[in-house]
Amino acid sequence: MNRKDIVLIHGTDYKSMAKKVLERGDVAADIGDRDKKIGLKPNLVTVKDPAEGATTHRELLAGVIEYLQEQGFENITVMESSWVGDRTGEAFRAAGYDRVCSRYQVPFVDLKKDSWKEYDAHGMKIKLCDQAASVDYMINLPVLKGHCQTTVTCALKNNKGVIPDSEKRRFHTLGLHKPIAHLNTIARNDFILVDNICGDLDFEEGGNPVVMNRILGFKDPVLCDAFVCDTMGYSAKDVPYILLAEQLGVGSTDLAHAHRIYLNQPQPSENFHPSVMTRRVQELAAYTAPKDACSACYGSLIYALDRLNRSARLKDGLPPIAIGQGYQGTTGSIGVGPCTSCFKKSLPGCPPSSADMVRFLAENW
Ligand code: SF4
Known part of the structure; x- marks a missing residue:
């Protein structure tokens, strides 16, 4: 799979769909040595069940872990920090991740409790949590959804969960767009598995889920977020941090030359009552x-x-x-x-x- 590819799969068996996207992306070969440290970064922004449209479905996490373990990878860590004001541990339990991590014997790290270092992120100083900085390969598991300030949120903004709370507050004082773009020059985005199951209409904390029953795979987080804009009726030009990230060399918004790989076709659904x-x-x-x-x-x-x-x-x-x-x-x-x-x-x-x-x-x- 290359950075122009977009893998799409439809359905409701989310765990098996997640595994199929990783198989098509040949993520095991992309990672390489079996002793590499792999980070899984879901979206646990707040204390909500994923059905409300804010957080990553636990089935995606289970599918990724199962795929990696079947491929012989053992050094896997789930890591996240909820937004300022919510406890990550509560969000972890509300989303059912406690059961997933216990079943597959995978550790979870609350990045709010982690140490951090400051890095030069393409001309901007940004603090990054040490656990996130230590991984050899990061699988980003964002939710495709709306956001009241930035219009949309997906891969690039999901990395706000790998910085300390003090830095999250500073990002808001800076208007979010510029720091989010710069953050992605230092935060890893090796593979992006998007939860496009029922992301919210316009709020990152959920409440108005829009059912789409789709999972997407990308290598390029900028292409991912440009596709998200297209999916939600916008253009990448409507979201300054996406264009800024492109200018900083994080990726490309060129959807016209993207290669869509459909693993199945959409089927009629009963979700419209x-x-x-x-x-x-x-x-x-x-x-x-x-x-x-x-x-x-x-x-x-x-x-x-x-x-x-x-x-x-x-x-x-x-x-x-x-x-x-x-x-x-x-x-x-x-x-x-x-x-x-x-x-x-x-x-x-x-x-x-x-x-x-x-x-x-x-x-x-
Ligand atoms: S088959 Fe018809 S309803 Fe289904 S995605 Fe295609 S155009 Fe839409």
């Missing part, structure tokens, strides 16, 4: 007419509708957006995805990206 949505997501879903829609497609549409809502483009009387395999071969006014290709207005792409949906709906709805 109002009873499984929060009120905010229900309000956006009221503009849709799903019929056997796939999670990744429907989640992209919800993110697109949220963007249109923010620019006051949603109003009563708009025809519902048709989406889903149930529309194949039928006619109608407007729909997204090739399943609605016989409609008067239809957006191609399977699934279409949320950014394309925003443009299409703004012009044609």
Whole structure:
């Protein structure tokens, strides 16, 4: 796997999906010697069950550990520090990681209790926790989700969990974007396994999960975050730290030349009943007419509708957006995805990206 590759897998058997992404990425060969120290950095920002859209699902962690142990790696450490104000140990238990670490006999390090050193991060002094600095290979396990200050958050910002709390506070006083970009010149991102299962609409602490049931693999954290923007209806240009990281040589935002590797195709999902949505997501879903829609497609549409809502483009009387395999071969006014290709207005792409949906709906709805 190279830095232009994006591996995508859909489904609900998250542990086995995580293993398949690592197998496709040939992570074992990428790591090399079996005695290397491997760090696993999930997102345990706060004390929440992953179903709320804030934290990394424990099944991803279990899948990564199982894959590594089956490949003969034993020097594995899970490490994280929650945001300022929450105890990492409580977040660790709330996400069910205690059971995973106990089952696979893998240690967990609370980086809030770790020592640190200051490094020159491409012209900016940044403190990095010693445990994170000591690994030979870091697997970053972020959640794809919205963020009230930085718009989106995924690989690059997840590394805020490998710095001491005093540094997190300083990052906020500096406006987040510049220090996050510089941090990623010293924090390792050897492989990124993205939890795109049900990340939040717009808050890093969760509360409005958008189900997409997808796991992604990247070698390049900048490409990862550019893809996240596309998935949520934005462009990398909307998120200054992504472009800054690119300028600092951390990676590339060039999605046009990225190579998407689909390990399976999306399947229709049962996740669109109002009873499984929060009120905010229900309000956006009221503009849709799903019929056997796939999670990744429907989640992209919800993110697109949220963007249109923010620019006051949603109003009563708009025809519902048709989406889903149930529309194949039928006619109608407007729909997204090739399943609605016989409609008067239809957006191609399977699934279409949320950014394309925003443009299409703004012009044609
Ligand atoms: S276009 Fe149809 S088949 Fe493709 S992801 Fe969307 S609903 Fe599924």
